[in-house]
Amino acid sequence: MILNIENIRAQFPILAQQIHGKNLVYLDNGATTQKPVCVINAITNYYKNENSNVHRGVHFLSGLATKKLERTRIAVKKFIGAKYNHEIIFTKGATDSINLVANGYSTLLKKGDEIIISELEHHSNIVPWQICCENSGASLKIIPVKDNGELDMDCFYNMISNHTKIVAISHISNTLGTVNPVEKIISKAHELGAKVLIDGAQATTHVNLNMIDLDADYYVFSAHKMYGPTGVGVLYGKEEALNSLPVYQGGGEMIKDVSFKKTTYAPLPHKFEAGTPNIAGIIALNEAITFVLKLGVENIYNYERELLEYATNEILKIKGVVIYGNSKNKTGIISFNINGLHPYDIGVIIDKLGVAIRTGHHCTQPLMERFKIPGTARISFAVYNTIEEIDICIEAIKKAKSMLV
Amino acid sequence: MKSIDIIQNEIIDDFNMFDDWMQKYEYLIELGKDLPLLNSSYKIEDNLIKGCQSQVWLHAEKKNDTIIFTADSDAIMTKGIIALLIRVLSHHSPQEIAESELNFITEIGLTDQLSPTRANGLVSMIKQMKIYAIALNN
Numbered sequence: 191m192i193l194n195i196e197n198i199r200a201q202f203p204i205l206a207q208q209i210h211g212k213n214l215v216y217l218d219n220g221a222t223t224q225k226p227v228c229v230i231n232a233i234t235n236y237y238k239n240e241n242s243n244v245h246r247g248v249h250f251l252s253g254l255a256t257k258k259l260e261r262t263r264i265a266v267k268k269f270i271g272a273k274y275n276h277e278i279i280f281t282k283g284a285t286d287s288i289n290l291v292a293n294g295y296s297t298l299l300k301k302g303d304e305i306i307i308s309e310l311e312h313h314s315n316i317v318p319w320q321i322c323c324e325n326s327g328a329s330l331k332i333i334p335v336k337d338n339g340e341l342d343m344d345c346f347y348n349m350i351s352n353h354t355k356i357v358a359i360s361h362i363s364n365t366l367g368t369v370n371p372v373e374k375i376i377s378k379a380h381e382l383g384a385k386v387l388i389d390g391a392q393a394t395t396h397v398n399l400n401m402i403d404l405d406a407d408y409y410v411f412s413a414h415k416m417y418g419p420t421g422v423g424v425l426y427g428k429e430e431a432l433n434s435l436p437v438y439q440g441g442g443e444m445i446k447d448v449s450f451k452k453t454t455y456a457p458l459p460h461k462f463e464a465g466t467p468n469i470a471g472i473i474a475l476n477e478a479i480t481f482v483l484k485l486g487v488e489n490i491y492n493y494e495r496e497l498l499e500y501a502t503n504e505i506l507k508i509k510g511v512v513i514y515g516n517s518k519n520k521t522g523i524i525s526f527n528i529n530g531l532h533p534y535d536i537g538v539i540i541d542k543l544g545v546a547i548r549t550g551h552h553c554t555q556p557l558m559e560r561f562k563i564p565g566t567a568r569i570s571f572a573v574y575n576t577i578e579e580i581d582i583c584i585e586a587i588k589k590a591k592s593m594l595v
Numbered sequence: 596m597k598s599i600d601i602i603q604n605e606i607i608d609d610f611n612m613f614d615d616w617m618q619k620y621e622y623l624i625e626l627g628k629d630l631p632l633l634n635s636s637y638k639i640e641d642n643l644i645k646g647c648q649s650q651v652w653l654h655a656e657k658k659n660d661t662i663i664f665t666a667d668s669d670a671i672m673t674k675g676i677i678a679l680l681i682r683v684l685s686h687h688s689p690q691e692i693a694e695s696e697l698n699f700i701t702e703i704g705l706t707d708q709l710s711p712t713r714a715n716g717l718v719s720m721i722k723q724m725k726i727y728a729i730a731l732n733n
C-alpha cells in the first residue's frame with residue numbers, strides 16, 4: 191500500500207505551524223512523535239464527557255471510563271500479539287515499566303547472579319539494573335557494540351552462562367537505529383534459563399510485534415513514541431513472569447483485602463496498577479493504535495526506510511559528515527557529526543531555520559564514550575515526514591556548517 | 596575599569612545593530628573563535644561544568660584585588676556567550692561580581708541559550724563565576 195502522506199500530515203495539527211517564521215520541520219521523532227487529531231480528541235472528549243474514576247464506581251460514568259480503559263488493554267493485547275489481556279500492565283512509560291521489573295529483580299537476585307545489558311542501551315535500561323545490582327549484590331555484564339553499531343553477538347554468546355538471570359536489551363537503538371537480533375538473544379537466554387526484557391520504546395511503529403512468537407518474558411514501550419500521549423506506557427509480561435515478580439507500588443486498585451494484620455494483593459493486571467491511572471491517556475492510546483494499524487506497521491516501516499535511504503545519501507554528500515550506526519538492519523534514525531563541529535552548534539542554528547532535531551548524548555552516555563564523541567546530531571523520522579522536509583533539513587545543515595567553519 | 600552595568604549596556608548596543616538572528620549568531624561564533632585559549636593545565640575535571648549538550652571549563656584567579664576569568668567550551672556558540680560573560684565580569688572586584696545582575700543575555704535575545712533545561716552549562720557557569728568571586732575574596 192502506498193501511503194498518502196499529505197492526508198496523514200493533515201491529521202497532525204502541530205505540523206502546520208511556523209517556528210521562527212519558518213515552516214516546522216519536525217525530525218525529532220525518536221524523542222517523541224506528534225499526535226494525530228484522533229488522539230487529541232480522545233483526550234478532550236474524555237475530560238468533557240467521560241471523566242470518572244475507574245474500577246470502583248457503580249455509577250454510569252465510572253462504568254464507561256472503566257470499559258474504555260479495559261478496551262485499550264484488549265487493543266494493546268491484540269496489537270502486540272499477547273496471549274492474555276492480564277499480561278498487559280499500564281504504566282507511566284517504558285522507563286517506569288523497566289523500573290517495575292528491575293525493582294522486582296532486586297529481591298529475586300543474589301550475589302553471584304548476573305544481568306546482561308548492552309553498550310547501546312538508553313540510560314533507562316542501564317540505571318534501573320545498576321540499582322538492582324546495588325540492592326541485590328548481582329553483577330552487570332555489558333555486550334559491546336561493534337563499529338557499525340551492531341551488537342557483538344560473539345561476545346554475548348561467550349558472556350551468557352547459567353549465572354545469567356535476566357538479559358535486558360533494546361529492540362531498536364534510539365541513538366543508532368540498529369535493530370538488534372532480539373530473537374537470537376531470547377532463544378539463547380532461554381536455553382540457559384535466563385529471562386529476557388526487551389525495551390521496545392523505538393520499535394512499536396517499525397516492527398510487527400507478536401509476543402507469542404517473539405517469546406520475550408517482558409516487553410516494554412511508551413505510548414508517546416507511537417503517536418499516543420505522554421505519561422502512558424505498557425509493561426507486557428508473560429503471565430508466569432509477571433506473577434514471579436513481587437508487588438511494586440502499594441495503594442488502591444492493587445489490593446484484594448487490606449487489614450492491619452495482613453493485606454493481600456489483587457491478581458494480574460491490577461497487582462501492578464496502584465493508584466488512579468492516566469485514564470485519558472490510556473483511552474487515547476487505543477486511538478493511537480488504531481491510527482498505526484490503519485496505516486500498517488509494515489507500510490510505515492517501508493516508507494521510513496525510503497526516507498532513511500534518501501536522507502543518508504544526501505547527508506553523506508556534505509563533506510566531513512560521519513554517520514554513527516551503519517547496520518543494514520536499521521530504522522529511520524541518522525546519528526551524525528560533522529568533522530570539527532559540535533552537534534550543539536548545528537542544532538541551535540538549524541532550529542532557527544525551523545528544523546527540529548536532537549543533539550547531545552541521547553541518554554546513551556556509555557555509547558558516546560564507546561565512540562569517543564561528546565554527542566551527535568540525530569535526525570529521526572515518523573510517517574508524516576517528507577522528502578521535501580529532508581531537503582530543507584540538509585540545506586539547513588549546510589547553512590550551519592558554512593556559518594561555523 | 597568600566598562598571599559591569601556599563602559593559603552590559605555596550606553589549607546590548609552592539610547587538611542592537613544586528614537585524615536578525617543570523618547576524619547575532621555569526622557574531623557569537625566569531626567571539627567564540629577569538630576567545631583566548633584556556634591553558635591546558637586548567638582544562639581539568641575540577642574546572643569542568645557539565646551540561647547535557649556542551650561542556651564548559653572555567654578558571655578564575657585574583658590579580659590586584661580583581662578576578663580574572665578564563666574559560667573554554669567544546670561548542671562554539673557556548674564559547675561566544677562565555678566570551679561575553681568574561682567581558683562583563685572579568686577584571687572586577689569580587690564584591691561587584693557577586694552582586695552583579697546580568698540582564699544582557701535576555702536583552703540581546705539569547706534566552707534560548709539560557710533555558711533552565713540541561714541544554715548547556717551556562718546557567719551553572721554564571722553561578723560558578725559568582726562562587727569563585729566570593730571564594731577568592733578571602
